[in-house]
Amino acid sequence: MRHDHLLTANQLTRGDIELVLDRAAEVDANPASFGKRHAGKLLGLCFFEPSTRTKMSFEAAMKRLGGDVVDMGSVDSSSVKKGESLADTVRVVEGYADALVLRHPLMGAAKMASEFVDVPLVNAGDGAGHHPTQTLLDLYTIRENAGLDDLSIGIMGDLKYGRTVHSLATALTNFDASQHFVSPESLELPRSVRYDLHEAGATVREHTDLETVLPQLDVLYVTRIQRERFPDENEYHRIAGEYQIDAETLEDAKDDLTVMHPLPRVDEIAPEIDDTDHARYFEQAHNGVPVRMALLDLLLEGDS
Amino acid sequence: MSDTDKQLRVSKIENGTVIDHVRGGQALNVLAILGIDGSGGEQVAIGMNVPSGTLATKDIVKVEGRELSQDEVDVLSLIAPDATINIVRDYEVVEKHRVDRPESVTGVLSCPNRNCITNVDEPVETRFAVLRDGVRCEFCGTIVREDIASHIADD
Numbered sequence: 001m002r003h004d005h006l007l008t009a010n011q012l013t014r015g016d017i018e019l020v021l022d023r024a025a026e027v028d029a030n031p032a033s034f035g036k037r038h039a040g041k042l043l044g045l046c047f048f049e050p051s052t053r054t055k056m057s058f059e060a061a062m063k064r065l066g067g068d069v070v071d072m073g074s075v076d077s078s079s080v081k082k083g084e085s086l087a088d089t090v091r092v093v094e095g096y097a098d099a100l101v102l103r104h105p106l107m108g109a110a111k112m113a114s115e116f117v118d119v120p121l122v123n124a125g126d127g128a129g130h131h132p133t134q135t136l137l138d139l140y141t142i143r144e145n146a147g148l149d150d151l152s153i154g155i156m157g158d159l160k161y162g163r164t165v166h167s168l169a170t171a172l173t174n175f176d177a178s179q180h181f182v183s184p185e186s187l188e189l190p191r192s193v194r195y196d197l198h199e200a201g202a203t204v205r206e207h208t209d210l211e212t213v214l215p216q217l218d219v220l221y222v223t224r225i226q227r228e229r230f231p232d233e234n235e236y237h238r239i240a241g242e243y244q245i246d247a248e249t250l251e252d253a254k255d256d257l258t259v260m261h262p263l264p265r266v267d268e269i270a271p272e273i274d275d276t277d278h279a280r281y282f283e284q285a286h287n288g289v290p291v292r293m294a295l296l297d298l299l300l301e302g303d304s
Numbered sequence: 305m306s307d308t309d310k311q312l313r314v315s316k317i318e319n320g321t322v323i324d325h326v327r328g329g330q331a332l333n334v335l336a337i338l339g340i341d342g343s344g345g346e347q348v349a350i351g352m353n354v355p356s357g358t359l360a361t362k363d364i365v366k367v368e369g370r371e372l373s374q375d376e377v378d379v380l381s382l383i384a385p386d387a388t389i390n391i392v393r394d395y396e397v398v399e400k401h402r403v404d405r406p407e408s409v410t411g412v413l414s415c416p417n418r419n420c421i422t423n424v425d426e427p428v429e430t431r432f433a434v435l436r437d438g439v440r441c442e443f444c445g446t447i448v449r450e451d452i453a454s455h456i457a458d459d
Binding site: 108191 | 417419420421422424425426427428435440441442443444445446447
């Protein structure tokens with residue numbers, strides 16, 4: 001990879017993405033051969049926001065590469081509680097680790113932090129901004145199930161604040177993909193993502209309901225509509241209810257439609273879909289480990 | 305009324321910079337974007353809403369004793385794209401040039417996104433990429449197209 005840091009999906013070329021995904025496929029095919037690749041290396045985990053899947057999969061990935069992690073722990077038990085700046089925190093942890101993973105509630109936090117450290121820094125989610133490693137595992141899952149070209153993908157839910165959506169939509173501009181965005185008007189894509197899609201010449205359609213576009217989709221990527229975004233609880237329930245899918249919803253879908261969700265879900269996808277051939281969201285979560293192993297392997301191999 | 309008469313309306317300067325053809329009402333924003341507030345001892349003269357042949361009305365800013373750098377001049381393009389810059393020495397205009405749009409501006413604008421890392425107490429200057437029709441925060445990606453002058457950062 002040409003990049004020292006992975007901050008947003010905007011950095012990623014098609015070549016970069018294929019390099020990571022191909023390496024992840026190698027990991028999947030022969031995990032044992034990667035087992036000692038980075039013995040003695042340490043990954044610094046700086047999570048300023050709660051995380052289960054992202055944090056655990058980075059930890060698992062580093063350990064499966066033969067390395068280990070140092071974890072700053074929860075914000076409440078760290079020096080952040082004493083008022084330490086993010087810039088200082090990452091400079092300190094840089095001294096303990098060979099690479100850093102940062103999750104932070106503010107947009108642009110990873111970009112700023114990367115300017116204070118010399119070790120590779122990976123953005124594991126910055127507020128409503130970006131989540132590029134989620135995108136890499138999303139693309140890996142999509143490639144395994146539907147291929148990445150000649151693809152028709154629906155992305156539904158909270159498109160305004162959904163960082164996984166922002167990164168995925170941007171990364172998909174590297175491929176021959178028609179993107180259909182399905183959301184209430186109040187949660188449409190932000191101006192910055194629209195700008196990137198327009199500049200990239202992406203094929204984009206926007207919809208307020210899934211019904212019209214569902215039959216042509218190869219992939220349906222569902223995200224959680226976040227209750228905390230709505231000042232009025234009744235408004236949340238009215239809108240959220242229109243963006244839930246169940247077996248009846250999918251009657252008009254292609255037989256091989258792949259349904260994905262970055263998780264955690266609340267009630268966007270009915271449990272009855274879990275056992276169908278459409279459901280790929282748990283496989284998607286599991287892919288976090290080989291994909292993050294591949295990414296860390298590529299970022300760390302320069303100094304191996 | 306001749307050009308000379310218009311210049312005299314806001315007295316000639318001996319040495320310094322005359323920023324002409326600023327859109328009417330933008331003179332104070334020009335000073336703000338240049339970080340000129342008088343605390344540096346500069347003598348500043350402003351003409352606002354002066355009749356203009358090319359613009360309906362224009363503002364003129366004269367800064368005595370200071371020649372603007374190219375970087376400073378380029379930043380002006382964000383709010384005064386039609387401005388002309390006259391460098392004056394010994395009462396004569398010795399250089400005259402137009403502003404060019406820079407690729408980015410640092411420490412000049414504040415980000416309107418309250419969830420941007422540049423709006424908390426971190427040791428970072430704001431940085432905006434200059435687009436064809438606006439500016440974009442290089443940290444959070446927020447695009448500002450309307451009323452850029454209102455985002456000029458307070459020192």
